[in-house]
Amino acid sequence: xxxxxxxxxxxxxxxxxxxxxxxxxxxxxxxxxxxxxxxxxxxxxxxxxxxxxxxxxxxxxxxxxxxxxxxxxxxxxxxxxxxxxxxxxxxxxxxxxxxxxxxxxxxxxxxxxxxxxxxxxxxxxxxxxxxxxxxxxxxxxxxxxxxxxxxxxxxxxxxxxxxxxxxxxxxxxxxxxxxxxxxxxxxxxxxxxxxxxxxxxxxxxxxxxxxxxxxxxxxxxxxxxxxxxxxxxxxxxxxxxxxxxxxxxxxxxxxxxxxxxxxxxxxxxxxxxxxxxxxxxxxxxxxxxxxxxxxxxxxxxxxx
Numbered sequence: 001x002x003x004x005x006x007x008x009x010x011x012x013x014x015x016x017x018x019x020x021x022x023x024x025x026x027x028x029x030x031x032x033x034x035x036x037x038x039x040x041x042x043x044x045x046x047x048x049x050x051x052x053x054x055x056x057x058x059x060x061x062x063x064x065x066x067x068x069x070x071x072x073x074x075x076x077x078x079x080x081x082x083x084x085x086x087x088x089x090x091x092x093x094x095x096x097x098x099x100x101x102x103x104x105x106x107x108x109x110x111x112x113x114x115x116x117x118x119x120x121x122x123x124x125x126x127x128x129x130x131x132x133x134x135x136x137x138x139x140x141x142x143x144x145x146x147x148x149x150x151x152x153x154x155x156x157x158x159x160x161x162x163x164x165x166x167x168x169x170x171x172x173x174x175x176x177x178x179x180x181x182x183x184x185x186x187x188x189x190x191x192x193x194x195x196x197x198x199x200x201x202x203x204x205x206x207x208x209x210x211x212x213x214x215x216x217x218x219x220x221x222x223x224x225x226x227x228x229x230x231x232x233x234x235x236x237x238x239x240x241x242x243x244x245x246x247x248x249x250x251x252x253x254x255x256x257x258x259x260x261x262x263x264x265x266x267x268x269x270x271x272x273x274x275x276x277x278x279x280x281x282x283x284x285x286x287x288x289x290x291x292x293x294x295x296x297x298x299x300x301x302x303x304x
Contacts, residue, residue: 119170135179145180164184165211204221224240234249
């Protein structure tokens with residue numbers, strides 16, 4: 001393997017043959033370790049054990065292991081520039097990706113680590129829960145192939161199903177560092193897409209909220225509990241602090257409350273109970289009261 005580096009000053013003493021060509025000099029050490037070709041104030045160094053440098057005279061030029069088409073040390077300095085001057089990133093503020101990475105990913109290069117990406121399509125034609133992505137390391141704005149999503153649990157017709165929305169920012173890793181095999185390993189908030197809740201210091205709230213506004217909230221405070229609320233405002237609240245379970249409609253006019261003292265059924269309009277048979281039994285007193293007319297109808301009415 002060739003090791004290419006760039007250095008402006010070299011204090012090591014070279015030991016053997018030197019061949020000069022104009023203002024360009026190629027020097028090779030006797031132990032085949034390095035060859036140096038300075039141009040101006042730049043010096044390119046290559047390891048000569050595997051990719052030796054040769055020097056020619058007259059009108060010929062020094063030959064080193066530089067990329068084809070490059071001119072000596074200046075080309076090596078450009079090719080090996082680290083870090084690159086031009087860097088780009090996701091509009092949402094993700095980490096910068098070098099233009100060199102952007103250019104060579106997809107051409108046999110590897111993609112190590114993880115990178116942010118944006119979901120461009122989530123309608124998997126095979127129903128496998130995959131998405132397509134725009135990844136900044138890919139050349140241009142081409143979509144990726146269908147990428148699988150890492151979830152807390154997955155199996156045959158079971159598991160957790162939370163498919164990211166188109167436009168969501170996600171975190172991507174690559175199978176065996178292959179840029180053509182991305183996996184979505186998580187989702188990211190950013191300056192444009194903020195979390196649905198904020199930590200006020202105690203970090204008690206855990207929340208799942210859908211695109212339309214359906215929520216499941218777990219409150220770990222001493223008087224907390226569990227709240228389920230639809231986008232229309234219908235709620236189920238399990239209140240550990242009050243010791244109640246309440247089901248209430250979005251208008252707040254009808255509710256059922258379970259508590260230690262009993263059950264309360266409340267409506268601002270009417271309550272209807274219908275079944276093939278209804279039994280009302282009380283071990284104590286039973287009171288039926290009406291502010292208007294009390295009517296009992298039946299084919300046979302028995303009052304004991």
